[in-house]
Amino acid sequence: MAREFKLPDIGEGVHEGEVVKWFDKEGDPFRENDPVVEVMTDKVTVQIPSPVTGKVLQLRAKEGEVVKVGSTLIVFGEAGEAAPSNPAAARATVAPLAPAKSSPPPPPPSSGEALAAPAVRRLAKELNVSLGALRGTGPQGRITEDDVRKGAQTPAMTPKPATSLAAPAAAPMRPAAGGEERIPIHGLRKRIFEKMAKSNVTAAHFTYVEEVDMSQLVHLRDHLKEVAERKGLKLTFLPFFIKSILGALKEFPALNASVDDERGEIVLKKYYNIGIATATEEGLTVTVVHDADKKDLWGLAKELERLSNAAREKRLALEDVLGSTFTITSLGKEGGIFATPIINWPEVAILGVHKIEKRPVVRNDQVVIRDMMYLSCSFDHRVIDGHVGAAFVQSVRNSLEHPALLFVGLE
Numbered sequence: 001m002a003r004e005f006k007l008p009d010i011g012e013g014v015h016e017g018e019v020v021k022w023f024d025k026e027g028d029p030f031r032e033n034d035p036v037v038e039v040m041t042d043k044v045t046v047q048i049p050s051p052v053t054g055k056v057l058q059l060r061a062k063e064g065e066v067v068k069v070g071s072t073l074i075v076f077g078e079a080g081e082a083a084p085s086n087p088a089a090a091r092a093t094v095a096p097l098a099p100a101k102s103s104p105p106p107p108p109p110s111s112g113e114a115l116a117a118p119a120v121r122r123l124a125k126e127l128n129v130s131l132g133a134l135r136g137t138g139p140q141g142r143i144t145e146d147d148v149r150k151g152a153q154t155p156a157m158t159p160k161p162a163t164s165l166a167a168p169a170a171a172p173m174r175p176a177a178g179g180e181e182r183i184p185i186h187g188l189r190k191r192i193f194e195k196m197a198k199s200n201v202t203a204a205h206f207t208y209v210e211e212v213d214m215s216q217l218v219h220l221r222d223h224l225k226e227v228a229e230r231k232g233l234k235l236t237f238l239p240f241f242i243k244s245i246l247g248a249l250k251e252f253p254a255l256n257a258s259v260d261d262e263r264g265e266i267v268l269k270k271y272y273n274i275g276i277a278t279a280t281e282e283g284l285t286v287t288v289v290h291d292a293d294k295k296d297l298w299g300l301a302k303e304l305e306r307l308s309n310a311a312r313e314k315r316l317a318l319e320d321v322l323g324s325t326f327t328i329t330s331l332g333k334e335g336g337i338f339a340t341p342i343i344n345w346p347e348v349a350i351l352g353v354h355k356i357e358k359r360p361v362v363r364n365d366q367v368v369i370r371d372m373m374y375l376s377c378s379f380d381h382r383v384i385d386g387h388v389g390a391a392f393v394q395s396v397r398n399s400l401e402h403p404a405l406l407f408v409g410l411e
Helices: 118-126 145-152 187-202 215-230 238-251 297-312 386-401
Strands: 003-006 016-022 035-040 045-049 054-059 066-068 072-077 092-094 205-213 257-260 265-268 274-279 284-289 326-330 349-353 357-363 366-380
Touching: 016 118, 035 072, 118 145, 205 386, 215 238, 215 297, 215 366, 215 386, 238 274, 238 297, 238 326, 238 349, 238 386, 274 297, 284 297, 349 386, 366 386
Parallel strands: 003 092, 274 326, 326 349
Antiparallel strands: 003 072, 016 035, 016 066, 035 045, 054 072, 205 366, 257 265, 274 284, 349 366, 357 366
8 A cells, every 4th residue: 555755853943854866766666774765954954864665666866856744755665566546545654764864965966956955945035136146155065044145136037116106115224324224033043032932931041150169070180191192082171071970960850850840740851861052154053972881081072073073063963952951051161250051941950151261369368370261050949949059059069179089991
């Protein structure tokens, strides 16, 4: 019996995708787990595998067509079965496998059709720009949002005002000297808008700040950098922060949780997926170190480097940005003294780590120079009481100030 294969929900915030490439044509046989179609979303390009073995009866979307999540992409059947003449005849639905795997950006279409993500196509439509008239500057000739905006400023692409004999309308208010630019809110920036607003109006934020003496950890990291280099790794402070946080999360499990507001439930997580807020050209992205508690210092360093490179090169897979249970936000040397980070909803806390700098402090009634840093942790007060949040930060602080016991046996 013919069965429909629908575009799955392939990631948080993804509502549509562009069919980039079909791997089979109508009438072709295929096996379970073979790639069926390559789809490009505003976030990533993915290959979606087949959940069954059979034959392609119908392709319901053309390459280059933008389809909504839940729309039928393909109709499967068995050998010898004919394609249904009526789309409604394909009644059974096949659920696709998940997660889909990421792939490198596809080559430019041979037909000459413009290669652009759905969000870019929407922007071009809003600005009345012809994608076919643009030359893409992105990977493999892909048209970017900047290409569209630049095209909108070209006189040849600007629509001419219609001639009218009617009396002129009142002149609009002119912008101040220097003009203004209107930037559509879409793609990743739109997701940031929605998620930050949701977090701010849903969670009852409070922030706790503490000062940390990082001198021992700075010393330890300096000595381990040579070991890391022999392993081909770049050792930043982030693996140490993750190790310290993991210990505190196990001590205070309420922090490794999320809130299901619709069902009125607190969901305690028995796994530890640490999100790292990463700045990219498109905006803030939270990459995720899955099962962080199962990785040693070198494993964490390796995974962090992979995620950082993937984010910078715009080749993050969906699993790289989904499923965090607790998030760290850091701007490194630009981290400032302290901040009040916004919780990565629906999580219940977020830890901000700031710049490390030498400052005079009092130790044993003597003024000495130490490597100091502030931690600022925001909590959802609906879930985390003040004394619990404070105790959590103190636990992180203690392990950062006395890191030797956490990292014994690394050599």
